[in-house]
Amino acid sequence: MDSYDSSLYEKLSVAVDLLVFTIENDALKILMVERGEDPFANMLALPGVFVGIDETLDDAAKRGISEEAGLEDIYFEQLYSFGDVRRDPRMRIISVAYMALVPIEKLNFHAGKRTVSARLVDVCTLLESDTEVAFDHKKIIEYGRNRLANKVEYTTIAFHLVGEEFTLPNLQKVYEILLGKSLYKANFRKKIAPLIEETEFATSGEKHRPSRLYRRKQGI
Amino acid sequence: MDSYDSSLYEKLSVAVDLLVFTIENDALKILMVERGEDPFANMLALPGVFVGIDETLDDAAKRGISEEAGLEDIYFEQLYSFGDVRRDPRMRIISVAYMALVPIEKLNFHAGKRTVSARLVDVCTLLESDTEVAFDHKKIIEYGRNRLANKVEYTTIAFHLVGEEFTLPNLQKVYEILLGKSLYKANFRKKIAPLIEETEFATSGEKHRPSRLYRRKQGI
DNA sequence: ACAATAGTGTCTGTGAGACAGTATCGA
């Protein structure tokens, strides 16, 4: 920018909204909070925080994930910025959406501040139903879901939804949920093979053949 | 968000920075302006505008493209938001970067406000050299260039860099520039064939076989 | 032995890559 006549422009509130995705009971879930006050009282909303004056966007996202979901060191990436004028009926707020992925074992959102109102919501059910969601958050969730579905195909992003060690049937299920279709075992394994390495462990106790545990291959 | 204690948070300036890409002389170029004042006086910067209080992000981008580049109705998409704390030495500014693509024939940036200081800069040269660029704009350009290079492979985004009617050798050249490698004619044509339709026209006047003009197939 | 799920071998078709060939203009 050449001329910084910023005096002509009112400053704006900037918030980070968080899409914390996980897989629970063979379904994609997202962390949401029930709003206690108007506007949109008693409706579901995404957790979020305002961006501090001395805080980068990534730092705000990290803080939000910690405060609202009680999580540290999880994968996240910036998604998109939403800036419709009336997306919040009270005031102008720009929302920079971030998407975070966490394996269900690691998720313990009762450690966050939202201990009462936070809960996991089935993403498909939410998007396919007419359930109203606070602000433009339904649109944001849809955007995130689409990005996630796309990235599964050409990245290794799905690994962030399983633990350090995982079985291939398990990982395949995650792919199937995100892609919304079933896959052939053999083909899936061939495709995933170069990305993983065996561990010496396997599951046990189930009334069928145990499945070997794998971990992600390092340094690729 | 549940609690909107926004009083605790200072509001921020939000700007839209524009990456207007085009192809000129068989090279990817980007529209930049020479800064007249400090900070970064006499250095190159991206054109940009502040986001108005009653203006969506997309509208601000559209306005910027019109004011700074003199262009209407061209393709653009939101790229990424940059929010490092000290990216502008004077004040905290969040920048939402937008990428726009325009065929060189359509580009007439002297119609914009930056008639003096605006010019096209070779992207590869800029990124490979040590040339300093104002603010974090070099990083932003690199991000945009990468997005563009990626999207060429799995979208039809390259069509926005040629006119309504184009020859296949021409379109292929655009792909080659963006991908940074040469392609086989026959393979390229097979891949592009379903997306285009012949016109009745062809080039002429050159001292070799003329090439047919195509246009994009509608409704796909 | 059987149910249930884990895991493998292999055929097929599609599509990208490589290359050699033919076509059509101006001079």
Next chain:
DNA sequence: TCGATACTGTCTCACAGACACTATTGT
């Protein structure tokens, strides 16, 4: 006819998809 570029036919090979087969647990 020749130089130059436009355009096409076809072989090969890698890889995704489909499916049938074998392996290993608990009961």
